[in-house]
Amino acid sequence: MHDEDQSTEPVALEQRTHSPDQRIFSPSAARNSAPILEALKRYLPTHGVVLEIGCGTGEHAVCFAEAMPALTWLPSDPDPASRASTACWIMFKGLNNVLAPLDVDTRSAEWGVEGLAPFDAMVSINMIHIAPWAATIGLFSGAGRLLRSGGSLLLYGPFMHNGAHNAPSNAAFDESLKARNPSWGLRDVAEIEGVAEAAGLRLGETVDLPANNKLLVFRRGER
Numbered sequence: 375m376h377d378e379d380q381s382t383e384p385v386a387l388e389q390r391t392h393s394p395d396q397r398i399f400s401p402s403a404a405r406n407s408a409p410i411l412e413a414l415k416r417y418l419p420t421h422g423v424v425l426e427i428g429c430g431t432g433e434h435a436v437c438f439a440e441a442m443p444a445l446t447w448l449p450s451d452p453d454p455a456s457r458a459s460t461a462c463w464i465m466f467k468g469l470n471n472v473l474a475p476l477d478v479d480t481r482s483a484e485w486g487v488e489g490l491a492p493f494d495a496m497v498s499i500n501m502i503h504i505a506p507w508a509a510t511i512g513l514f515s516g517a518g519r520l521l522r523s524g525g526s527l528l529l530y531g532p533f534m535h536n537g538a539h540n541a542p543s544n545a546a547f548d549e550s551l552k553a554r555n556p557s558w559g560l561r562d563v564a565e566i567e568g569v570a571e572a573a574g575l576r577l578g579e580t581v582d583l584p585a586n587n588k589l590l591v592f593r594r595g596e597r
């Protein structure tokens with residue numbers, strides 16, 4: 375992942391396939407794009423700019439931007455191969471409401487997107503458990519700085535509640551993440567809320583999604 379001493383870490387644990395152009399295919403994105411899209415439609419504004427953090431292959435970006443054409447989608451990822459895949463997906467789909475992917479690591483003090491802020495929403499899918507806790511702290515700090523008042527940060531993934539897993543499969547996944555990198559692992563919603571509140575965001579809705587995943591909807595308070 376992106377710890378200084380972990381340059382050989384993979385950015386995802388699944389087996390992905392590659393096309394002759396640089397598009398990458400993620401089996402999990404193929405499974406979860408439709409249910410995530412249905413949930414996002416309920417919480418994203420109809421118009422505006424959405425910053426995606428940790429966009430991975432870019433399949434979510436093009437799927438969501440195609441389905442919500444009045445939004446402008448700004449994908450980002452610190453991983454160059456992910457950005458290359460995302461750029462190819464945008465070209466392949468011929469979409470004009472997806473901007474070129476940017477290099478954003480949430481742990482940086484400056485993200486390089488400040489000139490495009492404030493954003494109407496931010497989305498991050500399956501990122502915070504496959505990154506050090508500092509990535510979560512940075513994510514919320516950035517959301518506090520860069521979201522407009524009332525803007526939302528939508529987080530998708532598996533989460534813990536009050537120190538407990540909500541499914542044996544999530545407990546096993548947590549173990550496997552920590553075995554690979556002790557700084558990774560499923561995050562507890564209460565701990566995330568603490569970081570969110572320090573950055574000026576509050577947890578609103580929690581949506582149950584397939585395979586014991588959730589969408590957490592945080593909102594930026596008034597400045």
Ligand SMILES: C[S@@+](CC[C@H](N)C(=O)[O-])C[C@H]1O[C@@H](n2cnc3c(N)ncnc32)[C@H](O)[C@@H]1O
Nearest residue numbers: 385386428429430453479480499500501505509
């Ligand atoms: C498991 S992949 C998920 C990718 C995509 N969102 C998906 O669901 O298919 C996690 C992604 O988060 C990115 N990532 C890891 N640490 C990050 C950080 N500190 N800031 C931003 N993105 C990060 C990785 O490069 C990787 O593309």
